[in-house]
Amino acid sequence: MKIEFENNIIEFNVQYGKRKKISLHIDSIGHITVKAPKDTSEEIIISAMEQHGKLIMEKLQAIAKAQEIPKTREYQEEGKFLHLGKEYFLHELIETGELMEEELKKNLKKFYFASCKKIVGERITRYQTELRVKPKTIDIVESRTKWGSCSSDKKLTFNYRLAMAPIEVIDYVIIHELCHLLHMNHDRSFWRRVGSIMPDYKEKQDYLARYGQSMTL
Template sequence: MPLFQFGTKTIEYELTRSNRRKTVSISVNQQGVQVVAPNTAEEQTIENILHRKGTWIRTQLLNFEEMKQSCLQRKFISGEKLPYLGRQYRLKVIKTNESIKPEISFYQGQFRAYVHTEIPEHQYRELLMPLYVEWVKHRGMIFTKDRMNKFSDKFQHYPNSIVIKDQEHRWGSCTPARNILLNWRIFLAPASIVDYVLVHELAHLKYMNHSNEYWDTVRMLLPDYEQKKEWLRVNGSTLNI
């Protein structure tokens, strides 16, 4: 595989040539860096573009490395990281002698959990995970309403309701009654991926199928939806705790 040097780091990338492309496209996923370039693009031109995007590429690679490590089931102990909208936030567990129920909050860029000193660590996940999920659902709903308003105003179609729940096999769905259901785990993904799922379901308010007209609507609302769709296909299995 070809390489390029960015600072002190040597980065591999997979290069694909295409006579259908007019510009160089760079993407990063769990498999690494993927470059699609026109047949006529010179290697030096490609390398120059990689260097210009070097900081972004390194950040994406680090994010995927964190995702791989986060696939291990969390124990909800101090020092672990919990995801939200594509970022990882450290968890700090605070033990207290006060007679309080376990609780979890987000403060100054980190999750904080409060548990009684007599609760053993092996019970933390059982007690704290439901609280974390409820936090994600609550914050996810705030995010969803804001983003959905933006897309709905452009599309001029509005759902009757939005529900965030635990869905085993779908990231989202749209019912005949014009209700949009979202899997809470989608809010572990980057915000742009959540946008794709919202647009995917919103377009179903007009087209309850996956016809050409449907995908044209998705593209109108989110021109680069294909990249988001592919990201979700490749990385969806990492969206868990």
């Protein structure tokens, strides 16, 4: 479902169950879930969301701000960059020589693309076998807003910046996107399937929300 609040579209998932009241949950990456009694009408749910519109927008804006990508980096031998969750000096990741900043940045991005492609290629085999799914294609891309995506025609993409995250966080994003081959929405069935493979997936979400802004060039 979705509502419009002060010219902003707020999308959310609804979970119906045996409960007495409507409750609202916004996770660390901005997914909104409304839990409602089984026979609650759509009008009542929308009304409840509209009443909390200001609070929801404040929360979403805070999450977006925390995920903003810093603009400055030191491209020199002793500049530090993340790889698989650990900090390395630039010269430990790529050849630096007498290269200028733009060339260093270009080469470092190539390094991350190659690293991400290798890691995802190695890790995804295990999980697609476990989930009994097979994506049509797997691509590594550059994105400012998404760590991964799954299209309706079973094409998966992964953000090259994932190579900066710990392996278990990369695994979470892989599992997340593979589960979308079974459930395109973030409904209860989707999260149950993610949790069946990675019970502590919320910790990985929190990592991306907390440290995603530092995983950048």
